Amino acid sequence: MRLNEIPLTAWVGIFGIVLTLFCALFAPWIAPYGETEVVGDVWAPASSAYPFGLDNLGRDILSRLIFGAQTTVFVSLASTVLSFALGIILSFIAATTRGWVDTGLSRLNDLMMSIPTLIFALVVLAALPQTLTTLILVMAVLDSTRVFRLGRAVALDVAVMDFVEAARLRGEGTPWIIFREILPNTLSPLLAEFGLRFAFAILFLSTLSFLGLGIQPPDADWGGMVKDNKDGIIFGVAAALVPGGAIAFLTICVNLVVDWLLKRTSSLKGGRGDA
Amino acid sequence: MPDLLKVSGLKIEATVYPPGEDPQRVTIVEEVNFTLEKGKVLGLIGESGAGKSTIGLAALAYGRGGVEITGGKVELNGEDLLSLSKSGIRKVRGARVCYVSQSAAASFNPAHKLGDQVIEATVRHGLMSREDARRRADHLFDVLGLPEPKTFGKRYPHQVSGGQLQRAMTAMALCSNPDLIVFDEPTTALDVTTQIDVLAAIKHAIEETDTAALYITHDLAVVAQISDDIMVLKSGKTVEHGSVAQVIEAPREDYTRALVNVRSIRHEEKQDQSEHFFEMAGIDAAYSGGVKVLSDVSLHVPKGQTLAIVGESGSGKSTMARVATGLLPPSAGSVSLGGEVLPPALKQRSRDQLRKLQLIYQMADTAMNPRQTVGNIIGRPLTFYEGLRGSARKKRVQELLDQIEMGSGFHDRYPAELSGGQKQRVAIARALAAGPEVIICDEPTSALDPLVADGILKLLLDLQKQKDLAYVFITHDIAIVRAIADSVAVMFQGELVRFGPKSEVLSPPFDDYTDLLLKSVPEMRLGWLEEVLASRKMSAGGN
Numbered sequence A: 001m002r003l004n005e006i007p008l009t010a011w012v013g014i015f016g017i018v019l020t021l022f023c024a025l026f027a028p029w030i031a032p033y034g035e036t037e038v039v040g041d042v043w044a045p046a047s048s049a050y051p052f053g054l055d056n057l058g059r060d061i062l063s064r065l066i067f068g069a070q071t072t073v074f075v076s077l078a079s080t081v082l083s084f085a086l087g088i089i090l091s092f093i094a095a096t097t098r099g100w101v102d103t104g105l106s107r108l109n110d111l112m113m114s115i116p117t118l119i120f121a122l123v124v125l126a127a128l129p130q131t132l133t134t135l136i137l138v139m140a141v142l143d144s145t146r147v148f149r150l151g152r153a154v155a156l157d158v159a160v161m162d163f164v165e166a167a168r169l170r171g172e173g174t175p176w177i178i179f180r181e182i183l184p185n186t187l188s189p190l191l192a193e194f195g196l197r198f199a200f201a202i203l204f205l206s207t208l209s210f211l212g213l214g215i216q217p218p219d220a221d222w223g224g225m226v227k228d229n230k231d232g233i234i235f236g237v238a239a240a241l242v243p244g245g246a247i248a249f250l251t252i253c254v255n256l257v258v259d260w261l262l263k264r265t266s267s268l269k270g271g272r273g274d275a
Numbered sequence B: 001m002p003d004l005l006k007v008s009g010l011k012i013e014a015t016v017y018p019p020g021e022d023p024q025r026v027t028i029v030e031e032v033n034f035t036l037e038k039g040k041v042l043g044l045i046g047e048s049g050a051g052k053s054t055i056g057l058a059a060l061a062y063g064r065g066g067v068e069i070t071g072g073k074v075e076l077n078g079e080d081l082l083s084l085s086k087s088g089i090r091k092v093r094g095a096r097v098c099y100v101s102q103s104a105a106a107s108f109n110p111a112h113k114l115g116d117q118v119i120e121a122t123v124r125h126g127l128m129s130r131e132d133a134r135r136r137a138d139h140l141f142d143v144l145g146l147p148e149p150k151t152f153g154k155r156y157p158h159q160v161s162g163g164q165l166q167r168a169m170t171a172m173a174l175c176s177n178p179d180l181i182v183f184d185e186p187t188t189a190l191d192v193t194t195q196i197d198v199l200a201a202i203k204h205a206i207e208e209t210d211t212a213a214l215y216i217t218h219d220l221a222v223v224a225q226i227s228d229d230i231m232v233l234k235s236g237k238t239v240e241h242g243s244v245a246q247v248i249e250a251p252r253e254d255y256t257r258a259l260v261n262v263r264s265i266r267h268e269e270k271q272d273q274s275e276h277f278f279e280m281a282g283i284d285a286a287y288s289g290g291v292k293v294l295s296d297v298s299l300h301v302p303k304g305q306t307l308a309i310v311g312e313s314g315s316g317k318s319t320m321a322r323v324a325t326g327l328l329p330p331s332a333g334s335v336s337l338g339g340e341v342l343p344p345a346l347k348q349r350s351r352d353q354l355r356k357l358q359l360i361y362q363m364a365d366t367a368m369n370p371r372q373t374v375g376n377i378i379g380r381p382l383t384f385y386e387g388l389r390g391s392a393r394k395k396r397v398q399e400l401l402d403q404i405e406m407g408s409g410f411h412d413r414y415p416a417e418l419s420g421g422q423k424q425r426v427a428i429a430r431a432l433a434a435g436p437e438v439i440i441c442d443e444p445t446s447a448l449d450p451l452v453a454d455g456i457l458k459l460l461l462d463l464q465k466q467k468d469l470a471y472v473f474i475t476h477d478i479a480i481v482r483a484i485a486d487s488v489a490v491m492f493q494g495e496l497v498r499f500g501p502k503s504e505v506l507s508p509p510f511d512d513y514t515d516l517l518l519k520s521v522p523e524m525r526l527g528w529l530e531e532v533l534a535s536r537k538m539s540a541g542g543n
Helices: A008-025 A061-097 A099-114 A117-127 A132-159 A162-170 A174-210 A222-235 A238-267 B052-058 B086-092 B114-124 B130-143 B162-175 B192-209 B220-226 B244-249 B254-260 B317-325 B351-356 B374-386 B390-403 B420-433 B450-467 B478-484 B512-520 B528-535
Strands: B005-016 B024-036 B041-045 B067-076 B097-100 B180-184 B212-217 B229-234 B237-243 B278-287 B291-301 B306-310 B332-337 B340-342 B357-360 B438-442 B470-475 B487-492 B495-501
Touching: A008 A061, A008 A238, A061 A099, A061 A132, A061 A174, A061 A222, A061 A238, A099 A132, A117 A132, A117 A174, A132 A174, A162 A174, A162 B357, A162 B374, A174 A222, A174 A238, A222 A238, B005 B052, B024 B052, B024 B229, B024 B237, B041 B052, B041 B220, B052 B067, B052 B180, B052 B212, B097 B162, B114 B130, B114 B162, B130 B162, B130 B192, B162 B180, B162 B192, B192 B220, B192 B512, B192 B528, B212 B220, B220 B229, B220 B244, B220 B528, B229 B244, B229 B254, B237 B244, B237 B254, B244 B254, B254 B450, B278 B317, B291 B306, B291 B317, B291 B332, B291 B470, B291 B487, B291 B495, B306 B317, B306 B478, B317 B357, B317 B438, B317 B470, B351 B357, B351 B374, B357 B420, B374 B390, B374 B420, B390 B420, B420 B450, B450 B478, B470 B478, B487 B512, B495 B512, B512 B528
Parallel strands: B041 B212, B041 B229, B097 B180, B180 B212, B306 B470, B306 B487, B357 B438, B438 B470
Antiparallel strands: B005 B024, B005 B067, B229 B237, B278 B291, B278 B332, B332 B340, B487 B495
16 A cells, blocks of 8 residues: 555545644643642633633633543544454354354344433443443443444345355365455445444544443543533534534544455455446 | 348446556457348357347447446437437337346346236336236247246246246247347256256247347357357457458367367376275255255275366265254264264364365355465464464465466465456365365356366366375366266265266266266267257256
8 A cells, every 4th residue: 555545535534633632641741730629710612722612611722622522532443443343353252153153143133222322222231330341341341232233234235146156165274264355355344334434433422421321520521512512502603513523524534444444355255346 | 131230349448446556447349240131040149248148238238337338329220329318228128129137037026927028118118018027928938948937937936947937038038029038048047957958048039029139158068059140359359350260160269269168178087096085975964954965975086196076066976065064963874984983073173184085165255364365274274183384384375376276476365356267266276285085076166257267177186296185076077077076976855866987977878967067068069969869868957
């Protein structure tokens, strides 16, 4: 891969993701004020000292946005990656072994999916100790049911191809068949799903925060900031739109990069390159 | 007689999207000229990519997916079809020019009755009333030799065989009484025994209705039976254009000569065939659900020799490959290699047993992982069986690439960047990399053009001499059997009809099925079709 082959849109996406990661990593050094520091009036308008204004308690929105990137990106990314790892491995095992393993895993998955996600999450989170690890794990397990569905469907299509049979005839084990034969040929739909799921994870996290079971105040996260400032909209204060915009920005950036990866991987098949 | 169809200076272009490169403009067909009179048949012949289907569709002023007709004229009764408006061309298509595609099975709507689909275009164009069209369809079913022509139209596509569907499609084309029909490889997807019936039906129907036809195929022997003139195409250009007799008996161009002489490989049968090096004894097999597909089949092949298994689709010959490799454990009987009985199921076989028995697939396209490079595809068996890595493996891969006559520069390519013949060669190299003693070839050349297939067969024979390999070669093509086999097994409906040395199996006295099979293979001479039809003992059942 050469750098000059990366299209402009992908560069925009990469730039956005790098910027967000930079904010998350170096938040204490680049944020102009502290995360929980009250610096002025409630919902003070934007000024040169506070580029995005102040929030419902008089905290600097820009600083909270930068600190919020830490929790938001970390929790969403970790849960999405974990849910994909879990969902893909289980679904591919189901698709390659078939038989009772497939039936067992699939019915278990149906069972999980039949319980409304939000209610399930609320019950589990209320019962378990409230730590970041629990939150990530719960989000990952719930999301992995969707990944399992998709992963099994696409893997079944590939698992009946002659080259998979050829690998079996060679005597290859299940790990090789899953990771070397099937996974590379199912990346396109899975990557597309990843971009979407990441966005949903951010939204789900903010929903949980809104209900008091996600990120606990006074820690900042983008979804929680929308909730905190939503009442301001009634008074014509745009404070809630800033974290909302940040969520949209990151989601779009992730999807721009995913689109480019999709194009790259689908062109190998001799396809038209437009996925 | 004035020309019915006159094509002059035809130029067709398309935009292609090569992997990893910018889209390019390519010329598919250039400077093609021909004329066709009423009641005559012109055969268009060439290998895949020669532009023959594209020219056929151009006669309907149609360009398939991204293809554009950019120059020349297509005149039907003096009217240039290319200059017509969209509504003007719609009046021509399906009424005056009709099209018969390669895969009738994919072209009929499974949700509607055949009769309704056959008359649809005719009725929609307002050429006949529904009742008249139905009567004509019944008459055509009769002309095309379909069973129970009065009620045939009431059936659904899944209720009739592939050969019958292909004839129903011909009836659909003939129904509107068109001036011209374009046949695009109508018999390529059929068994030889079925192909001959469809060919005879098409020929009879063309004569009966006095329609002109363009007949597209890659099989010169087929086109020799049905056409008046032949046009040989290569890379979108006309190579040779003449009467059938001239092209077959006195070809002017080297390329045409190569096509006429294709399948000229001769292989002397080895005398001693007593060794049971690879043996399948008393095999019974059934798929889950209890459908029995093989009963009591016993075969063997000596080291360094080729056993050809022939039969039509559904005869169980591919199931033999599945049983041999352990993909489908037999319900009775055993498979043994070099005196050692192999466990029936794949999972019970040791790595060394797997190594000795390799399989080459019919479709090289799907037999190779599109996301692996040629180097990885060939190299993996080397790592897996011998533990070769790094530069040692790379060196060995290159040796194998040399053996399949592909040379350097292919190591880092992906399958999508190879031609059909190259893909099959890579598949052969992958099988060789394992260091096998027996290779099962499941119709490895049936998806390839004749000249390319010839190259693959020669390669397989060379490799057999060098490495003393035993082949079990599954095919439906008797010409290939003649070219490469030492012994032959004929299969029919899951049973072994005949088995023995090639010279015995392919010489009389024949049983009825072998007789039918042998006589159905098109021969490259004029008048063959009529002779065969006159002398057949058994007609292909239900086709």
